[in-house]
Amino acid sequence: MHRRLRMLSLANVTLHRGRTRVLDDVSLVVDEGELVALIGANGAGKTTVLRTISGILKPSTGTITFRGKPIQGADPGAIVRLGIAHCPEERKIWPDMSVQEHLELGAFIRNDGDVDADMERIFETFPVLKERREQLAGTLSGGQQQMLAIGRALMSRPSLVLFDEPSLGLAPIMVETIGTMIAGIRDRGATVLLVEQNASLALRLADRAYVLETGRITLTGPAQAMIENPEVHRAYLGG
Amino acid sequence: MRGLPVAAALIVVALCAVPLVVHDEYFLHLFIVSGVFVIAVLGLDLIVGYVGQLSLAHAAFFAMGAYTSALLFVRLKWSMWAGLPAAALLVGLIALVLGSVILRTRGHRFIIITVVFAELMKLVATNWVDMTRGFMGLPGLAVPPLWIPGIGTIDITAKSHFYYVVLFAAIVAFLLCRALVRSSVGHKFVLVRENEPLAESLGISAFRYSMIAFVVGAALAAAAGSLYAHYVGFVSPDLFNFSYVTIMLIMVILGGKGTLVGPALGAVIFTFLPELLREASHWRMIVFATILIVATLFMPKGIIFPLITHLVPRNWRLRNARAA
Numbered sequence: 262m263h264r265r266l267r268m269l270s271l272a273n274v275t276l277h278r279g280r281t282r283v284l285d286d287v288s289l290v291v292d293e294g295e296l297v298a299l300i301g302a303n304g305a306g307k308t309t310v311l312r313t314i315s316g317i318l319k320p321s322t323g324t325i326t327f328r329g330k331p332i333q334g335a336d337p338g339a340i341v342r343l344g345i346a347h348c349p350e351e352r353k354i355w356p357d358m359s360v361q362e363h364l365e366l367g368a369f370i371r372n373d374g375d376v377d378a379d380m381e382r383i384f385e386t387f388p389v390l391k392e393r394r395e396q397l398a399g400t401l402s403g404g405q406q407q408m409l410a411i412g413r414a415l416m417s418r419p420s421l422v423l424f425d426e427p428s429l430g431l432a433p434i435m436v437e438t439i440g441t442m443i444a445g446i447r448d449r450g451a452t453v454l455l456v457e458q459n460a461s462l463a464l465r466l467a468d469r470a471y472v473l474e475t476g477r478i479t480l481t482g483p484a485q486a487m488i489e490n491p492e493v494h495r496a497y498l499g500g
Numbered sequence: 501m502r503g504l505p506v507a508a509a510l511i512v513v514a515l516c517a518v519p520l521v522v523h524d525e526y527f528l529h530l531f532i533v534s535g536v537f538v539i540a541v542l543g544l545d546l547i548v549g550y551v552g553q554l555s556l557a558h559a560a561f562f563a564m565g566a567y568t569s570a571l572l573f574v575r576l577k578w579s580m581w582a583g584l585p586a587a588a589l590l591v592g593l594i595a596l597v598l599g600s601v602i603l604r605t606r607g608h609r610f611i612i613i614t615v616v617f618a619e620l621m622k623l624v625a626t627n628w629v630d631m632t633r634g635f636m637g638l639p640g641l642a643v644p645p646l647w648i649p650g651i652g653t654i655d656i657t658a659k660s661h662f663y664y665v666v667l668f669a670a671i672v673a674f675l676l677c678r679a680l681v682r683s684s685v686g687h688k689f690v691l692v693r694e695n696e697p698l699a700e701s702l703g704i705s706a707f708r709y710s711m712i713a714f715v716v717g718a719a720l721a722a723a724a725g726s727l728y729a730h731y732v733g734f735v736s737p738d739l740f741n742f743s744y745v746t747i748m749l750i751m752v753i754l755g756g757k758g759t760l761v762g763p764a765l766g767a768v769i770f771t772f773l774p775e776l777l778r779e780a781s782h783w784r785m786i787v788f789a790t791i792l793i794v795a796t797l798f799m800p801k802g803i804i805f806p807l808i809t810h811l812v813p814r815n816w817r818l819r820n821a822r823a824a
Contacts, residue, residue, distance in 0.1 A: 317700050341703035349701050355694050366691070370703040417702070 265292035267329075268421055268452045269314070269345075274323035274333075276313055283309050284320070285476040291421070291454050296447040298467035298484065300460040300497055306476040307456040308350055311423045314454075315347035316340040327421070341370050346419035350426045353410040356399025360390050363398055363409055367416025376416070383412040386442070404435035411442060421452045428459045440466055460497035464488050472497070515667055519660035528659040534771035535666035536728045539673045541751045541763040543720030546713040548749070549758030550681055552693035553710060554611050557598070558721050559744035560618035564591050565722025566729035566739055567625060570638045573730070579644035584726040588719040595718030596711070603710045606696070622740035637736030641729055662731060669727060670764075673720055677760050680716065689713055690758075754795050756802025765804060 269291040276284040284306050291297045301307050312318045314325060316337040325333040332340055341347075346367075354363060364383060368376045384391035387408045393401065398409055407427055414422055424443060428436040436459065444466050447453050457463035464470055464484045472480040472493065480493065487493050522528055544558045568590050569583035578586065602613045625632050632638065643657045646665070656662050680686045691699045692706045699706055729735045747770060755766020773791065777784045799806055 312697075315701055317697060336705065337700040338703035338705050341701075347701040349698055352695055352698065355691060355698070357694075358691075366702055366704070413702070 265294060267291075268293045268295075268327070269454070270326045271310075271314070272324045272326070274310075274313060274320045274325060276309060276318060276320045283476055284313065287323070287473070287476070287478055289471050289478060289481070291452055293420075293452055294447070294450065295468045296444065296453040296455060296466055298460075298463035298470040299454065299456045299473055300458070300463050300470060301473035302497075303458060304475075305473045307458075307473055308425055309476075310473065311347060311349075311425050311454070311456055314340075314423060315345060317347075338370065341417055341419075344418070344420040345423065346414040346417045346421070347423045348410050348414040348425060348427065350429065354398040354401075354406050356397065358398055359395055360398060360401070360409055361394045363413045364390075364416050367413035368418075370417055379416055379418065383415060386445070387412055404431050404438065407431060407435075407439055408442070411439070411446075415446070415451075419451060421454065422446060424453065424455045424457075426456060426458060428457060428462055436462060460493070464493075464498075512671070516664075519663050525659055528663060530772055530775055532659060532663050532666050532731060533728075534768040535663070535670045536724050536731070537748070537751060537767035537771055538670045538764045539666075539724035539727070540721045541748050541755070541767045542673050542677045542760060543717035543724075544748050544752050545757060545760055545763040546677060546680070546689070546717040546720075547710075548752050549760075549763065550686065550689035550693065551710045551713045553603070553606065553714070554749075555614045555714070555717075556611060556745050556749075557614035557617045558717070558748055559742075560621045560740055561591050561595065561718040561721035562725040562728070562744065562748075563625070563735075563739035564594065564621060565725030566735045567632065567638075567725075568722065569726035570641050570729045570735045571631065573641055574638050580726060580730040581644055583730075584723055587722045587726040591722035591725075592715050592719035595715045599711050599714045603707055603714060618740060618742075618745065622737055625737040625740060632737075635737060637734055639734045641733045641735070643730050666727060666731075669723070673723070674760065674764060677716075677720075681760065685709065685712060693758075750792065754792070754799070754802055756804030759802070759804050762802045762804030765807075766802070769803070 267290060271287055271289050274284055274287045275282060287306075287310060289297075289299070289310075299307050299310060309318060313320050313333075316332070316335050316339070320333050323333070324331055327340075327343055327345060330343075332343065337347075358366075361380075364380050365376070368379065384394075389405055390409060390412055393405070398406060401409060411424075411427070414424075427439050427443060431439065440462050443453060443455060455463055455467065464487055467484040469482065470484045470487045471478050472487075480487070480490070482490075488498070518531055519528060522531065540558070540562050543561075544555070547553055547555045547558070565587040568587035569580060572578035572583040572586055573580070598617060602610055602617075605613070626634055628634075643662060645653045646656045647653045654661070656665055681689065688699070688704055688709045689712075691704060692709050696706045725739070751766035751770045752763040753766075754770070755764070756762025774784070774788055777787050780787050795803065
């Protein structure tokens with residue numbers, strides 16, 4: 262197997278909010294074309310990791326490197342322009358804006374002329390969004406809103422997509438659909454860092470995984486090995 | 501849909517007719533003052549209503565505009581026609597510097613820093629006696645004659661004349677703000693207000709768009725301050741009093757923040773209301789406070805919303821719900 266290019270790496274990232282250390286010496290890597298899962302309990306700091314990568318939060322110490330360039334401390338706009346899209350957790354849409362407006366905003370940082378063509382491609386992947394392109398996003402179902410958020414993230418033509426709890430609050434059948442779509446994004450060449458509380462879904466989709474516990478990475482390895490790990494099984498897979 | 505430009509034209513015609521109908525100097529005075537407040541609170545609505553930051557520095561921007569224009573007049577003999585744009589420009593620049601520090605914060609920290617800034621500016625106006633004459637203020641400001649091509653120079657010191665200057669300025673300010681909030685820039689204001697982290701995650705800089713609203717809003721407050729200074733003919737540190745920012749916020753919030761029309765209407769209502777309540781003599785402030793409380797309870801989104809609901813036909817509203 263040829264060696265993959267290193268896409269993203271966090272080295273010894275620590276982040277404080279007030280006096281609380283929210284991230285404690287977090288190091289992780291994501292290689293090109295991989296789907297890497299970050300699992301952990303509620304409040305472990307998973308969302309904080311993604312928000313630190315996308316520049317919304319600034320790490321206290323440590324380095325974040327994207328395609329060999331340090332990006333810690335850069336503003337979120339610059340990071341989106343480098344090719345990292347962030348698909349946030351709750352409140353992921355503007356209820357009073359239409360489906361089409363959301364997709365256009367996903368391409369906010371682009372100034373090329375291919376936006377319409379990309380939107381058509383998103384509509385092919387998510388036909389339901391095409392049917393509802395004029396509809397206000399607040400009137401979509403939870404699953405459709407998640408599809409819209411995914412589609413919007415793809416509109417920036419990212420090479421790395423950060424997903425934050427895409428299965429949260431969805432019906433089981435919709436969880437499977439969204440999971441298939443995320444795997445599809447990786448299969449079409451993008452790299453994915455997936456944060457999930459639903460560990461069984463995340464480990465099924467992922468190539469590799471990290472476990473985050475109260476701000477520290479406690480375990481890492483291939484996703485299959487994690488599923489078989491009795492510790493992970495007991496703590497996260499409910500067995 | 502076609503009714504709207506007609507309604508707007510009717511309102512403008514009615515406003516133009518005010519000095520022909522109202523001959524009472526005192527009522528004309530109230531119309532002029534409400535026009536000045538309209539300009540200032542349109543600016544405040546950009547900040548409070550559109551980007552959703554509660555700025556308590558707005559009255560200070562108003563007072564700084566008044567002082568800038570007054571000082572340029574007293575010290576350098578600049579007329580209001582030069583002093584007003586100079587005041588708007590200078591205060592806009594000050595807002596840019598202040599904003600580059602404080603617009604990185606939100607919520608209570610932002611609010612507290614704006615109060616402190618306003619108090620500091622009051623101290624400067626009070627204590628820089630060599631420049632501002634401190635508590636004695638700067639008297640003797642005059643309204644310059646107006647030159648209109650084809651008509652010539654006319655004197656606008658009379659209230660019935662100055663009214664039209666303020667009306668014109670208020671309409672220009674309204675059209676400017678409306679063009680701004682309807683532009684792609686103004687569209688981003690609302691995205692930032694409704695969900696800042698999401699906007700940031702798409703590369704829309706909350707800081708940059710808040711800054712645009714903050715600077716334009718401050719410049720409008722300064723322009724209003726300049727008009728006010730030359731109209732009243734006198735400026736003093738009292739212009740920095742907290743009551744000014746309170747009344748401006750009442751105008752914006754009870755008018756209907758984030759609508760422009762609402763705060764403009766609020767400016768007129770809340771200039772006239774306390775004056776009309778003089779009939780109630782010593783009960784005046786109690787009645788005024790009661791009205792404020794009742795309005796807050798029953799019209800929490802502002803006076804403009806029940807007005808729209810009752811005056812605008814339902815089918816029209818539905819079709820235009822998105823635009824509003």
